Amino acid sequence: MNRKVVYLTGFMASGKSTIGPILANTVGWNFFDLDKEIEKKENKKIRTIFEENGEKYFRKKETDVLKDLSCNKNLIVALGGGTLVSSENRGIIKESGLLIYLKCSPETAYNRLKHKRDRPILTPNDSENGDENNLRKKINELMQVRIQYYSLADYSFDTEGSNIGQTVDLIARLIQKI
Numbered sequence: 001m002n003r004k005v006v007y008l009t010g011f012m013a014s015g016k017s018t019i020g021p022i023l024a025n026t027v028g029w030n031f032f033d034l035d036k037e038i039e040k041k042e043n044k045k046i047r048t049i050f051e052e053n054g055e056k057y058f059r060k061k062e063t064d065v066l067k068d069l070s071c072n073k074n075l076i077v078a079l080g081g082g083t084l085v086s087s088e089n090r091g092i093i094k095e096s097g098l099l100i101y102l103k104c105s106p107e108t109a110y111n112r113l114k115h116k117r118d119r120p121i122l123t124p125n126d127s128e129n130g131d132e133n134n135l136r137k138k139i140n141e142l143m144q145v146r147i148q149y150y151s152l153a154d155y156s157f158d159t160e161g162s163n164i165g166q167t168v169d170l171i172a173r174l175i176q177k178i
């Protein structure tokens with residue numbers, strides 16, 4: 001494969017950070033999680049970066065880390081759910097790798113995210129995601145905007161109809177074929 005990085009995209013909680021390391025292990029590549037790299041570089045949790053520096057700053061760091069990772073070879077990278085919204089990021093990804101979309105429905109995202117507090121884009125005030133209607137509305141709105149970017153992926157995999165092992169197996173075979 002002449003494109004050297006495989007990027008995993010998809011909505012928050014679609015399985016990017018779970019599938020990524022298992023996939024990397026299966027194909028013998030390294031794995032990087034964009035959010036974790038930003039946290040390491042900034043020495044702060046994503047929520048704290050949003051609170052103290054704002055989303056714009058976070059997005060800038062996201063692009064910086066993406067640029068660094070894109071220069072590597074044989075790498076699986078889990079993107080953040082909002083990484084593809086930036087056209088600069090989309091350009092970097094297109095130039096350097098293969099983009100894989102892990103699909104999940106708004107309902108599944110809701111169920112996986114309703115007790116989480118670590119997604120500041122959904123709960124800016126560190127509140128419990130208690131207001132069911134608000135959270136559903138926010139997820140639907142974000143999904144509607146982002147689907148156009150996720151759909152730009154080279155390949156898509158439905159993560160709901162199959163278990164993690166099956167999804168990893170399919171993607172691993174794809175990587176080995178390309």
Ligand code: S3P
Nearest residue numbers: 011012013080081082119120121
């Ligand atoms: C975000 C998704 C998060 C993280 C940040 C913003 C988003 O990543 O980058 O909280 O805008 O959708 P995950 O998709 O890994 O949760």
